[in-house]
Amino acid sequence: MKSPAQKRPTGRAYLLILGSVLIVTAAIVTWIMWPRGPTGRADPDDAGQVARGGMVYRQYCASCHGAKLEGQPEWRIRKPDGKLPAPPHDETGHTWHHPDGDLFLLTRHGLRPPLAPNGYKSDMPAFEGTLADEDIWAVLAFIKNSWPPRIRALQRARDEAARRR
Numbered sequence: 001m002k003s004p005a006q007k008r009p010t011g012r013a014y015l016l017i018l019g020s021v022l023i024v025t026a027a028i029v030t031w032i033m034w035p036r037g038p039t040g041r042a043d044p045d046d047a048g049q050v051a052r053g054g055m056v057y058r059q060y061c062a063s064c065h066g067a068k069l070e071g072q073p074e075w076r077i078r079k080p081d082g083k084l085p086a087p088p089h090d091e092t093g094h095t096w097h098h099p100d101g102d103l104f105l106l107t108r109h110g111l112r113p114p115l116a117p118n119g120y121k122s123d124m125p126a127f128e129g130t131l132a133d134e135d136i137w138a139v140l141a142f143i144k145n146s147w148p149p150r151i152r153a154l155q156r157a158r159d160e161a162a163r164r165r
């Protein structure tokens with residue numbers, strides 16, 4: 001027959017193991033649920049992604065940003081309604097000044113804080129609910145694919161700087 005003195009360490013060891021398992025589980029769950037910036041990637045060298053992005057672009061973006069990514073005329077000057085015309089996405093535009101994560105959020109949610117001032121009025125639609133995240137990354141890959149190597153390198157540097165933040 002076991003004396004209570006022999007039993008106690010076993011019970012304590014059991015509690016210790018149970019406690020460790022709970023802590024590890026909690027840590028894993030926290031790690032999975034922790035909010036991160038947008039994940040995913042827009043790879044201008046991935047032919048499949050670029051092709052998919054081209055289809056998305058023609059259907060959802062070209063009407064404003066131009067079939068050749070040339071944007072609308074006088075895109076830097078506000079229209080009589082106070083809103084800006086659609087800028088080009090080619091290397092003459094401003095798009096490549098943004099890191100990938102900002103371009104993704106901008107396309108998904110439109111121009112709203114923190115990427116634009118509160119109440120900012122813009123014709124740029126929010127594509128959340130219209131486009132899957134994969135389609136947004138694909139259209140960005142398509143846009144990046146149109147840039148010459150020099151512009152791609154400049155934008156990559158900005159993107160890498162933003163990821164280190």
Ligand code: HEC
Nearest residue numbers: 060061064084085086087094095106107122123124125139
């Ligand atoms: C109805 C017209 C319209 C459509 C369609 C449209 N955009 Fe825009 N987009 C705009 C306008 C206008 C702006 C400039 C907004 C501003 O600064 O007020 C803009 C700005 C942007 C910017 C910011 C560029 C920069 O240099 O800051 C990105 C990125 C962008 N659009 C991506 C897209 C993508 C990707 C699509 C297709 C999935 C798309 N847009 C479809 C009108 C449109």
